[in-house]
Amino acid sequence: MKKNAKPRSASTPKPAAEAPPRPPAPAATAAHGASLDERMEAGKALRNMVSRTALAAWKRPANRRDPIELLQESDPDRLPELVPIRYGRMLQSPFAFYRGSAAVMAADLATTATTGQRVQACGDCHLMNFGGFATPERNILFDINDFDETLPAPWEWDVKRLAASFVLAARSNGLSDKVGREAAAACARSYRKRLREYAAMHPLDVWYSRVTAQDVLDMVPPAVQARLQSRLQKTAAGSGSELDFPKLAGVVGGRTSIRDTPPLIFHPEASRAPDFSEIIDTIFTAYRETLAEDRRVLLDRYRVVDAAIKVVGVGSVGRRCWIVLMMSASNDPLFLQFKEAVGSVLEPHAGPSHHAHHGQRVVIGQRLMQPASDVFLGWVTAPNGRQFYARQLRDAKIKPMVETFDAELMVIYGKLCGWTLARAHAKSADVTGIAGYLGSGAQFDDAMAEFAVAYADQAERDHAALKAAVRKGAVQVHTEA
Numbered sequence: 001m002k003k004n005a006k007p008r009s010a011s012t013p014k015p016a017a018e019a020p021p022r023p024p025a026p027a028a029t030a031a032h033g034a035s036l037d038e039r040m041e042a043g044k045a046l047r048n049m050v051s052r053t054a055l056a057a058w059k060r061p062a063n064r065r066d067p068i069e070l071l072q073e074s075d076p077d078r079l080p081e082l083v084p085i086r087y088g089r090m091l092q093s094p095f096a097f098y099r100g101s102a103a104v105m106a107a108d109l110a111t112t113a114t115t116g117q118r119v120q121a122c123g124d125c126h127l128m129n130f131g132g133f134a135t136p137e138r139n140i141l142f143d144i145n146d147f148d149e150t151l152p153a154p155w156e157w158d159v160k161r162l163a164a165s166f167v168l169a170a171r172s173n174g175l176s177d178k179v180g181r182e183a184a185a186a187c188a189r190s191y192r193k194r195l196r197e198y199a200a201m202h203p204l205d206v207w208y209s210r211v212t213a214q215d216v217l218d219m220v221p222p223a224v225q226a227r228l229q230s231r232l233q234k235t236a237a238g239s240g241s242e243l244d245f246p247k248l249a250g251v252v253g254g255r256t257s258i259r260d261t262p263p264l265i266f267h268p269e270a271s272r273a274p275d276f277s278e279i280i281d282t283i284f285t286a287y288r289e290t291l292a293e294d295r296r297v298l299l300d301r302y303r304v305v306d307a308a309i310k311v312v313g314v315g316s317v318g319r320r321c322w323i324v325l326m327m328s329a330s331n332d333p334l335f336l337q338f339k340e341a342v343g344s345v346l347e348p349h350a351g352p353s354h355h356a357h358h359g360q361r362v363v364i365g366q367r368l369m370q371p372a373s374d375v376f377l378g379w380v381t382a383p384n385g386r387q388f389y390a391r392q393l394r395d396a397k398i399k400p401m402v403e404t405f406d407a408e409l410m411v412i413y414g415k416l417c418g419w420t421l422a423r424a425h426a427k428s429a430d431v432t433g434i435a436g437y438l439g440s441g442a443q444f445d446d447a448m449a450e451f452a453v454a455y456a457d458q459a460e461r462d463h464a465a466l467k468a469a470v471r472k473g474a475v476q477v478h479t480e481a
Helices: 036-048 052-056 067-072 083-090 094-100 102-109 155-172 177-199 203-208 213-219 222-237 240-248 276-288 293-299 358-369 407-428 432-438 443-472
Strands: 118-121 130-134 140-144 151-154 249-252 255-258 302-310 321-328 333-340 378-381 387-392
Touching: 036 432, 052 443, 067 102, 067 443, 083 094, 083 443, 094 155, 094 443, 102 155, 102 443, 118 155, 118 358, 118 407, 130 407, 140 213, 140 407, 151 155, 155 177, 155 407, 155 443, 177 407, 177 432, 177 443, 203 407, 213 222, 213 407, 240 249, 240 333, 255 302, 255 321, 276 302, 276 378, 358 378, 358 387, 358 407
Parallel strands: none
Antiparallel strands: 118 151, 130 140, 249 255, 302 321, 321 333, 333 387, 378 387
């Protein structure tokens, strides 16, 4: 939100390298007058153009762009002092690299075969972007929780990115490729079966469907249930802002403020400018207009106390992410996050967003895919022209401890994520044609497992390229303790 920062310049999307022809969706698939059986048969006919086994293929294109150069294209638009942190986090492991290189995989996926069927895609669908969160009614649901790259796009892209993440996560945990392949196949199998169930349901039933805490408890082994149940109860009973307050803020000289812990949390020079409070007021006035009227009433019960930059994630490092501390009349804290929104990494390959404002793109995509969304979800353009979306910093969220998963839990988690992705896709589009294409056999599951291993190998080669670039001094890194 720096006042004098220049607005991000739009770049012309580059065509995907060696992109195969994408068959159009059969008319019967989208026709409201067609029966369920007719739409399923239309989807099944897609196999004549793109076989399910063809989805397994990954071959590095001859003219594939250098992955490090592709990543560096966005560096000039990030806060320069934070860019080395981004690469330091990606350097930690091939899995960490994968999490931060959605743009690289988007370019690669654009060269692979698709059926032409589109959904509202997550765009950065890896297993760490799933987790538990509290609904406005304080129920705990399991769902996707990152939508920075969301865009209408081929459904296969989300499934492939998710499946490959299981192989990389398994390797990161010291598990064999047999386990990683099994988890990827379980994820694809769950996606296929659940999607076929959703395709046969009434649209309203799909819209209101959700993966609950009890669904998760029913899937995990008895030895894990008690520990997970305890976490769920604590999360449902607490407030994310109340938990964050002692970690992020304090009172100094009678003034409540966010505590600086550079380089990860800090007050930039712009926040010390005399007119900063006026800028905040302008931003909140515009942001407030994107909320429903009842949410505006709720927001008005809080006042802004302080704002600072916070480094988040892996791929997002360097993007402007402000955390705003607000307090009620009775000094109850509320942390909002204003995260910079730029073009989705899918846009050069799937086409531009229908929304001119990228914060709105993120918000609408999240609402389309999630069963319930944050009450403060909205968007705003700062006076300097940069676009942001806003939400609570952490509203009773449960982050899965994937780094502790053994083989059994990795496979169970694959089933859970596949189910959740199927629900999200089915909520945003008529997936009957996709369900017909997937069928009832295991061809798709096996294809996704094969692709996952092949692309995990590619991610490891790209990670090695980053290490080489660091050794040569072409990429500067900051390694955190």
